[in-house]
Amino acid sequence: MFRQVKKSGARCLALGMDIGFYTIKAVILEETAEGPAVHHVARALTPAESLRDGVIVNQEKVAARLREIIRPYAGALQGAALSAPMQYVLVRWIDLPQMDQETLAAATRYEARKYLPFPVDSAEVVIVPTEPSEAGDEGRMRALLAAAPRNMIGTRAETLERAGLEAASVELEPLALLRTLNLPSRQQATLWRGQPQACIQIGEDSSGICVLQDMQLRFVRSISWGSHRLTEALAQELGCAWTEAQAILADPSTAIDTTGLFSWTDQGQRCQTMALLPELERLQREIQRLLNYYRSLFPERSYQGLFDRLILCGDMADLRGLDRYFAYTFRTEVSTHNPFQAVVARISPESFASIQGRQASFGVAIGLALGELQQHHPLTHAAHGPSREIVWRRKAA
Numbered sequence: 001m002f003r004q005v006k007k008s009g010a011r012c013l014a015l016g017m018d019i020g021f022y023t024i025k026a027v028i029l030e031e032t033a034e035g036p037a038v039h040h041v042a043r044a045l046t047p048a049e050s051l052r053d054g055v056i057v058n059q060e061k062v063a064a065r066l067r068e069i070i071r072p073y074a075g076a077l078q079g080a081a082l083s084a085p086m087q088y089v090l091v092r093w094i095d096l097p098q099m100d101q102e103t104l105a106a107a108t109r110y111e112a113r114k115y116l117p118f119p120v121d122s123a124e125v126v127i128v129p130t131e132p133s134e135a136g137d138e139g140r141m142r143a144l145l146a147a148a149p150r151n152m153i154g155t156r157a158e159t160l161e162r163a164g165l166e167a168a169s170v171e172l173e174p175l176a177l178l179r180t181l182n183l184p185s186r187q188q189a190t191l192w193r194g195q196p197q198a199c200i201q202i203g204e205d206s207s208g209i210c211v212l213q214d215m216q217l218r219f220v221r222s223i224s225w226g227s228h229r230l231t232e233a234l235a236q237e238l239g240c241a242w243t244e245a246q247a248i249l250a251d252p253s254t255a256i257d258t259t260g261l262f263s264w265t266d267q268g269q270r271c272q273t274m275a276l277l278p279e280l281e282r283l284q285r286e287i288q289r290l291l292n293y294y295r296s297l298f299p300e301r302s303y304q305g306l307f308d309r310l311i312l313c314g315d316m317a318d319l320r321g322l323d324r325y326f327a328y329t330f331r332t333e334v335s336t337h338n339p340f341q342a343v344v345a346r347i348s349p350e351s352f353a354s355i356q357g358r359q360a361s362f363g364v365a366i367g368l369a370l371g372e373l374q375q376h377h378p379l380t381h382a383a384h385g386p387s388r389e390i391v392w393r394r395k396a397a
Contacts, residue, residue: 012030012031012373012376013028013029013030013031013039013073013076013077014028014029014030014031014081014369014370014371014372014373014376015027015028015070015073015077015079015080015081015165015369015372016029016080016081016083016176016364016365016366016367016368016369016370016371016372017066017080017081017082017083017160017365017368018082018083018362018364018365018368019046019051019056019062019082019083019156019159020046020085020203020204020205020315021046021051021204021205021226021228022045022046022204022205022228023043023044023045023046023204023315023361024042024043024044024045024046024062024065024066024069025042025043025361025362025364025365026040026041026042026043026044026066026069026070026080026365027040027041027042027362027365027366027368027369028040028041028073028077028369029343029366029369029370029372029373030346031373031376032344032346034344035343035344036342036343036344036369036370036373037343037344037345037346038340038343038344038345038346038347038351038366039346039347040072040073040347040348040351041347041351041352041355041362042069042351043355043358043361043362044065044068044069045065046062046065047061047062047064047065050062053088053152054085054087054088054149054152055149055151055152055155056155056156056158056159057155059155059158059159059162060162062159063159063160063162063163064163066159066160066163066165067163067164070163070164070165074164077165078165078166079160079165079166079167079168079372080160080165080166080167080168080368080372081168081169081170081171081176081368081369081371081372082156082157082160082167082169082170082171082368083170083171083172083173083176083364083365083368084148084152084153084156084170084171084172084173085152085173085203085205085206086172086173086174086201086203086206086208086220086222087203087205087206087208087222087224088148088149088152089146089147089148089172089173090115090116090117090145090146090147090148091144091145091146091172091174091220092115092144092145093130093142093143093144093145093218094111094115094127094142094143094144094145095140095141095142095143096111096127096129096140096141096142096143097139097140097141098139098140098141099141104127104129104143108125108126108127109125111127111145112125112127112145112147115145115147116147118149120147122149122150122151123147123148123149123150124147124148124149124150124153125145125146125147126145126146126147127143127144127145127146128143128144128146129141129142129143130142130143130144130216144217146172148170153170156170157170168372168375169368169371169372171367171368171371173201173208173364174199174201174208174210174217174220175217175367175371176363176364176365176366176367176368176370176371177199177201177210177313177339177363177364177367178210178212178217178367179342179366179367179370179371179374180337180339180341180342180363180366180367180370181199181212181311181337195213195303195306195308196211196212196213196218196294196304196305196306196307197211197212197213197307197309197310197311198210198211198212198287198291198294198307198309198310198311199211199212199310199311199313199337200287200310200311200312200313200314200317200326201313201314201363202227202283202312202313202314202315202316202317203226203227203314203315204226204227204228204315205226205228206222206223206224206225206226207222207223207225207226207227207283207286207314208220208221208222208223209221209223209287209290209291211294213304219294221290221293223283223286223287223290224286225279225282225283225286227314227315227316229279229282230249230276230279230280230316231245231246231249232245233275233276233278233279234248234249234262234273234275234276236275237273237275238273248264248266249316249319250357250358251264251265252320252356252357253265254319254320255319255320255321256276256280256319256320256321256322256325257321257324257325258321258324258325258327258328258329259277260274260276260277260280260281260325261273261274261277262274262275262276262277280325284326284329284330287310287330288330291307307332308332308333309332309333309334309335310326310330310332310333310334310335311334311335311336311337312326312334312335312336312337312360313336313337313339313360313363314360314361314363314364315358315360315361316361317336317337317360317361318336318357318358318359318360318361322336323335323336336360337360337363338359338360339359339360339362339363339366339367340355340359340362340366342366342370343366343370
């Protein structure tokens, strides 16, 4: 397990580092009198062929890229929080006999053997109690089991250390996102108490769905679909290079309408194509399948299985019109989450330019940094974090 000793200092900075298959997103937050403030934001390409099945296979190249990102803050930062990609982490809710923390820690690996599709000796495992089991099951408790391949967790920590930083923690992507979603707002106040919300995280290499209820994580599933499929479809349709297709998708002029028609401006001319529609429909079917499965866990027409709002997060979620496309296809309210609403904006013009039109892709990085600030100021940031922590922290020597 990973647990890093905290070091006190006059200035409280926290770094969240989201190392993706195609891009690296980094956010530095600073504790201020107004609350957490964005001090720096960076987005950089992940060196080609550096990751395989979530494992960093070329640590030196990735570490060099991380050093470039943190160079202006090398002396002010000691560690960073890293993310564990959703598609490589097993998350299950399990029922256990009531036990204290010491007993649970001793029983963790034994209990995990019942659920893991890979040897428990090759995994990092955490079990955290969440609530008592249903009525009639006295003496039992409900717990969240999270397990990830040890080499995936280890190579991320080792790469960060090669870059000159300590690995403060590695955390599940859904819980990092939850910190940025757990904000009081007028929109949330209009929701029925306890009504579930589905958060769709659109990732580069894969995606996922998280169901939140009373701002607690209730359901997590990965989806074998990544935003790179849109890039590939556009590059094939236009006969252009991957990088050119990426640039078109990232251009502020791009848009998609409710029928799936994709349009952009090229040399003053408006261009259109339906090439992205088959991939969008594939993602839509996967989301619908998982929503239907979640509903099936409850009695028909149950309040607990009723969704009236979907939240888009992650890469490509900022594509103009994508929320309206899904609102039309799912016949429900769909919004795009801006994680920067969770913090005070104090960034340079250069940092602002790096996130313009890509705010949703920084959700995990901001959530990671918020989690690290919470370690320093647990009372101040209680509203930003889930009630239970599911992280791997490097043990103190």
